[in-house]
Amino acid sequence: MIKQNAWEAAFDVISLLEENGYEAVIVGGAVRDSLRGHPANDVDVATNAVPEEVKAVFIHTADVGISHGTVLVIHPLSPVEVTTYRTEGTYQDHRRPDEVHFVSSLAEDLKRRDFTINAMAMSGNQEIIDLFGGKEDLQNGVIRAVGEPIERFKEDALRMLRAIRFSAQLGFQIEDSTFEGISKQAKDLHFIAKERIKAEFDKIFVSEHPEKAMQNIKQSGLDEFLPGEYIQIGSWENFEAGMESWKGWAFFCLLQPQQDVKIMHTFKCSNNEKKIVKDIIEAYQSLISQGWTKRHYFEFDLEVLKTAYVFADYLENIxxxxxxxxxxxxxxxxxAIQKKTDLVVSGHDLIKWSGKKGGSWLKETLEKILTEILENRLSNDQQHIKEWFLSERDSGI
Known part of the structure; x- marks a missing residue:
């Protein structure tokens, strides 16, 4: 019996819906992950009850996507999204359905889903409902579109990149007709917002097989409709990001011609991500060109230094x-010191000791003091620094 809070909450929700005469099942990735023996964070419920009926059954709810049939049930163990069985209308923008239609049939709901491994359901007594061979595909390690692949990808072009992402996460092969559908519809990727594409790349970078994703992107032709160059694919074989997708962005940028960091702007990466990636690229370039001085160790965060070093190892530039x-x-x-705020003197001290007005000389002198301290030629002591400063001043500083 599954004991996680999210699962217990979902089973409680199903039980109460059934007590009130409705049908309800667990759907989506949670079913897939449970069959693989992996934990699932999101355990979603689908039902033939319409949103108003769901809200009538449960005391505490929130309207999180009610126009698309979703109500959030606030369960004491874990919140549960409950969505009415539905079919979807046309996708004029290749991203979102123009309208949804609530239906009473689970089969109708499942056949609108993207891949067979995501189109299974689990009843309240943990019986698996598998109408499209998802369990077999899961056992055989196959990513297969539900129904006609081209139709699924025309509905939502992001599904093409999702297929590649699942392949990278699970280590699965994309079924031939599904892969052919990706190649034929690759051009539709330009309909998708860069933020959604970026989210898929985040997941690819932290997956177990990012090299598989890069290879599939290249071979399918998706690379023609994505920012960046997909080269040196073999370099991804040993890459590991752990849970930190920014390492993937840094490695991706490092593999670009001229090691281009500007591409992150196109992908709508955050300023924090851009900053750490820029630092990693600079640290890497310094490492392989001249080696790191104490100033490099001071300027770059430890995680930046370690990441740049590991990248050099990946690329055999150690x-x-x-x-x-x-x-x-x-x-x-x-x-000797770890950050500039550790300095025991400031520009005000230099002005007081020299009797001079402020100017560019202040920054230059503070930088020189910092270098002297890092090179252990000067201690970080105010009196010692004052003596050094006055001596240097007398020498023409």
Whole structure:
């Protein structure tokens, strides 16, 4: 028996709906993941009850997508999205249905879904309802569109990239006619907002098989309708992002001609993502061209340094120094100071000691003091710095 809170909440919701004369099942990725023995964060319920009927059954609800048939049931263990069985109208924009129609048939609801492995349902007694061979495809490691692939991709062009993402996450092969459908409809990807595409790439980067995604993007022709160049695909084979998609963006940018970071703007990446990726690229370039000085260790965050080093290893550009991630950590820890705010003097001190007005000389002098401290030629002590400063001033600073 499945014990997770989300599942228990969903089964409770199903039970209460059934007690009130309605039909209800668990649908979507939760069913797929349970059959694979993997945890599911989102356990969604589908029902033949329309939204008003669902709200009449449960005391605490929220309208999260009621125009499309979805009501959020606030269960003490976990909130549960409950959606009315539905079919969908035409997709004029290749992204969203122009209208939805509530239906009483689970079969009608399931056949509108994207892939067979996502078109299974689970009853309240944990019986699997599989109308399209999803269980067999799951066992055989196959991504297959429900029904006619081209029709599914015409409805929502993002499904093409989702097929590739699932292949990367699960390590599955895309079934031939489904892959052919992607190739034929690849041009429709330009209808999809870059934010939605970016979200799929985030998931690809943290998947177990990103190299499979890059290969499928290239072979299907989707690369012609996506920003960036899909080259050096073999370099992705050993790539690991863990749970941090920004590492994927950094590696993706590193593999671009001229190691282009500007492409992140096209993908609508956040400013924080752009900043860390820019730092990683700069750290990587410094590492393989001249090696890192103490100033590099000071300027870059530890995670940036470690990531740049690992990327150099992936691309077989590893330098003679440092020799390991542990050495990077030690070099960073051994710095005399870790950040500029650790300096015990400021521009005000320099103005007071010199009697001069402020100007560009202040920044230059503070940078020089910082370098002297990092190189262990000057201690981070106010009196010592003052003595050094006055000595340098007398020498023509």
């Amino acid at each position: 330098p003679t120094q440092p020799k390991s991630v542990e050495e990077i950590e030690q070099n960073k820890a051994n710095l």
